[in-house]
Amino acid sequence: MSSSRVLVLNSGSSSVKYQLLDMSDSSRLAVGLVERIGEETSRLRHTPLATGASREWTGPIADHEAALKAVAEELAKDGLGLDSPELAAIGHRVVHGGKHFTEPTVIDDAVLAEIERLIPVAPLHNPANLTGIRTARHLRPDLPQVAVFDTAFHTTMPESAARYAIDTETADAHRIRRYGFHGTSHAYVSRAAAELLGRAPEEVNVIVLHLGNGASASAVRGGKCVDTSMGLTPLEGLVMGTRSGDLDPAVIFHLARVGGMSIDEIDTLLNKKSGLIGLCGDNDMREIRRRIDDGDERAQLAFDIYIHRLKKYIGAYYAVLGRVDAVVFTAGVGENAAPVREAAVAGLEGLGLAVDGALNAARSDEPRLVSPEYARVKVAVVPTDEELEIATQTYALVGRH
Numbered sequence: 001m002s003s004s005r006v007l008v009l010n011s012g013s014s015s016v017k018y019q020l021l022d023m024s025d026s027s028r029l030a031v032g033l034v035e036r037i038g039e040e041t042s043r044l045r046h047t048p049l050a051t052g053a054s055r056e057w058t059g060p061i062a063d064h065e066a067a068l069k070a071v072a073e074e075l076a077k078d079g080l081g082l083d084s085p086e087l088a089a090i091g092h093r094v095v096h097g098g099k100h101f102t103e104p105t106v107i108d109d110a111v112l113a114e115i116e117r118l119i120p121v122a123p124l125h126n127p128a129n130l131t132g133i134r135t136a137r138h139l140r141p142d143l144p145q146v147a148v149f150d151t152a153f154h155t156t157m158p159e160s161a162a163r164y165a166i167d168t169e170t171a172d173a174h175r176i177r178r179y180g181f182h183g184t185s186h187a188y189v190s191r192a193a194a195e196l197l198g199r200a201p202e203e204v205n206v207i208v209l210h211l212g213n214g215a216s217a218s219a220v221r222g223g224k225c226v227d228t229s230m231g232l233t234p235l236e237g238l239v240m241g242t243r244s245g246d247l248d249p250a251v252i253f254h255l256a257r258v259g260g261m262s263i264d265e266i267d268t269l270l271n272k273k274s275g276l277i278g279l280c281g282d283n284d285m286r287e288i289r290r291r292i293d294d295g296d297e298r299a300q301l302a303f304d305i306y307i308h309r310l311k312k313y314i315g316a317y318y319a320v321l322g323r324v325d326a327v328v329f330t331a332g333v334g335e336n337a338a339p340v341r342e343a344a345v346a347g348l349e350g351l352g353l354a355v356d357g358a359l360n361a362a363r364s365d366e367p368r369l370v371s372p373e374y375a376r377v378k379v380a381v382v383p384t385d386e387e388l389e390i391a392t393q394t395y396a397l398v399g400r401h
C-alpha cells in the first residue's frame with residue numbers, strides 16, 4: 001500500500017490544531033481543533049472531510065498528551081487512525097528553532113534535546129510542541145516525525161536586521177538576536193501573494209501582516225525574508241491579543257524597581273495580560289468591533305493603538321524594501337476583519353496604498369486583491385495555511401520512503 005498521508009500537529013499553549021492530508025493530491029482527509037486544554041471545559045471539534053459532518057465534544061482534557069490521544073481516537077472512528085499503514089509521517093509545528101534549525105528536520109533524540117534547550121525563549125510554545133512530538137512518537141515509534149520551525153523562514157534576515165544594538169559579547173554568549181516567528185505562514189503567504197499578482201516570487205517585494213492572536217509583520221524581498229517584527233521571542237513587535245509587542249525596555253526595570261514586581265510577574269503581564277486584552281479586557285477582534293459599534297471608548301482606544309502600531313510597521317518595511325508590490329493581510333484578524341485592513345491603510349495614499357471599500361468588505365476564503373485598480377501598491381488578503389505548508393515540507397523530506 002502506498003503511504004502518502006501526513007498528519008500535521010500545530011500545538012499551541014492551550015490548543016492543538018491538526019490536519020490529516022493526502023499528499024498525492026494535497027487534499028484534506030480530516031481537520032480538527034482541541035481548545036482550552038487544561039480547563040474543565042476543553043473542547044474537541046473533529047471534521048472528517050469525506051462526510052463534512054463535524055463532531056464536537058466538551059469536557060476536561062488535562063494536557064497536550066491527553067489531547068493528542070483524544071485526536072487519535074477521533075481519527076480512528078473514521079478509519080483514519082494513527083495505526084494506518086498509509087500514514088507516511090507526522091509533521092509538527094515547532095515555534096523556536098534558534099539559529100540551529102534552518103530547514104525541516106527529522107526528529108531524533110538530539111533534535112528533541114535542542115528544542116527543549118530553547119524553552120526559555122519560547123516558554124508559551126516549545127513545551128506544548130515537545131509534548132505533541134513525544135506523544136506522537138510514543139503512538140507511532142516507527143514513523144518519521146518532522147519538525148517544521150516558525151523561525152526557519154527568517155534565517156535569511158541580514159545581520160543588520162537580526163542583531164539588537166547591545167554589547168556583542170553579551171549577545172553572543174546568550175544567543176540573543178532576533179529570530180522571528182510565524183515563518184511558515186509568512187513563507188506560504190508571500191508565495192501565494194506572488195501567484196495572485198501573476199508573478200514569480202523572486203520578482204516581488206511584499207509586506208506580510210500575520211494578524212492572529214499572536215501577530216507579526218515581515219518584509220519579504222524576492223521570496224526571502226529581510227526583516228520581521230518578532231524578535232528573540234514572540235513578544236516583540238505588533239500589538240497582539242494578549243502580548244504588548246514593542247515597548248521601552250526600561251518599562252521592565254521600572255516595574256521591578258518601582259512597581260515591586262518579580263521578573264516572572266512582569267513576564268506574565270507582558271505575554272498574557274497586555275495587548276488588546278490588557279488595554280480593553282477583550283482579545284478577540286470580533287468582540288472589540290462589537291463594543292466599538294456600541295460606542296465603547298476603551299475598545300476604540302485599544303483598536304486605535306493596534307492600528308497605529310500596524311501602520312508604523314507598514315511604513316518601516318516600506319522603507320526597508322524600497323519598492324513594495326503588495327501589502328498582504330493574513331490569519332484570523334487579517335483575513336476576517338475588514339475594518340482593520342481599512343484603518344491600517346487609511347492615509348497611506350501617498351505611498352501608493354489604498355483599499356476599495358466594496359472589495360474589502362466582501363467575504364471570501366480565496367486569495368484576493370482588495371485595492372482599487374489604480375493603486376500602485378496592491379492590498380491583498382491571502383488565507384494562510386500553515387498546516388498544508390508543514391505537510392508539504394514534511395512529505396518532501398520523508399514521504400518517498
Ligand SMILES: Nc1ncnc2c1ncn2[C@@H]1O[C@H](COP(=O)(O)OP(=O)(O)O)[C@@H](O)[C@H]1O
Nearest residue numbers: 211212213214283284285286331332333336337
Ligand atoms: N470574523 C472575524 N472578525 C474579526 N476577527 C476575527 C474574526 N474571526 C477571527 N478573528 C480573530 O482571529 C483571532 C484568531 O486568529 P488565529 O489566526 O486563528 O490565531 P491563532 O493561530 O494565534 O490562534 C481571534 O482572536 C479573533 O480576534
Ligand SMILES: CC(=O)OP(=O)(O)O
Nearest residue numbers: 181182212213214234
Ligand atoms: C509564535 C506565535 O506567536 O504563535 P501563535 O500566534 O500561534 O501564538
Ligand SMILES: [Mg+2]
Nearest residue numbers: 212213214331
Ligand atoms: Mg496561529
